[in-house]
Amino acid sequence: MKKVAVIPAYNESAVLSDVVRQVRNFVDEVVVVDDGSTDMTTAVAKAAGATVLRHLVNCGQGAALRTGTDYALAGGADLIVHFDADGQQNPLEIDSLVRPVLDGQVEVVLGSRFLSTQNKVPLLRRLILKGGIIFTRFFSGVRLTDVHNGFRVLSRRAAEKIEISQDRMAHASEIIDQIIRHQLSYLEKPVSVRYTPYSQGKGQRAWGSLRIVRDFLLAKLIGR
């Protein structure tokens, strides 16, 4: 079972080294997609042992995930782990998310910050995510506890079926929508999140959520 981690990264040279080194212990290959970084992200990732795919210009996290996932599939991956570059997620939890897919129980495992009672999510973010949950329930017809989490595991079959056409942040909602559309079996597992001043500074602005809604709805309207 070849396990490949895909880590989209934009200007994360400060923390990427640790992330890559730790994630390496749990997968067979780490693929970092450098989304047009202007710092040493590529060099840092390479030094830490990752395979780096570099976008010449910044295209968005969705596009980066697609690039990495396509590469992993072409390389014969049986299982793909999506993981964030900013150090908010815990590599030690990779095994617990991988297990249900490895055992053939489900095709997709989605990480959820809200299944774990230990996470302290900032109020504004929590509110916006609640809004996202209601939105997802309405448009995709599914009830999840966390609709915007970059920590997920896809089986090969799931990765092949899911088409990420959203380049920017709406990809998370799109992936969920696709899971339902393709009737892929899934389950949510608790993951811990560690907010640091570094990752908070890079996090999404509150308005970003409106842009996600707009992108998602527009795509549905145009029929993508």
Place this chain on the structure above:
Amino acid sequence: MTLFQIIVLIFIVFVFLKIFKKYQEKVISSREMIFWGLLWLVAALLITWPGTTSFLASQLGIGRGVDLVIYVAMIANFYLIFRLYVRAERQEKNITRLVQKIALKNPERNEQAEKTDDSKLTVD
């Protein structure tokens, strides 16, 4: 003829010349030249005979000629903006596709950093 009309008409003549020049320089196609030329021709006609807008407006049941011009201009604007938006989206998608293709063709690895050992720092 008011001063305003004269000034605007002179301006439109310059615009015509500019449009033709762009066509000669092959910056725009003949179709584009005709399109923009016609647009400005209509503008010139409406400026020369302002009564036409009032006439058309009353035919359509709208109060004033000016209102009609504004309504038409707004609808045309929305439509043009929509077209521009779609084109911009398509271009961005095309760029992304190209960027991804290039990225996939050139995967980079550091052959020296193959150790999985977490405690050692490798230097390339």
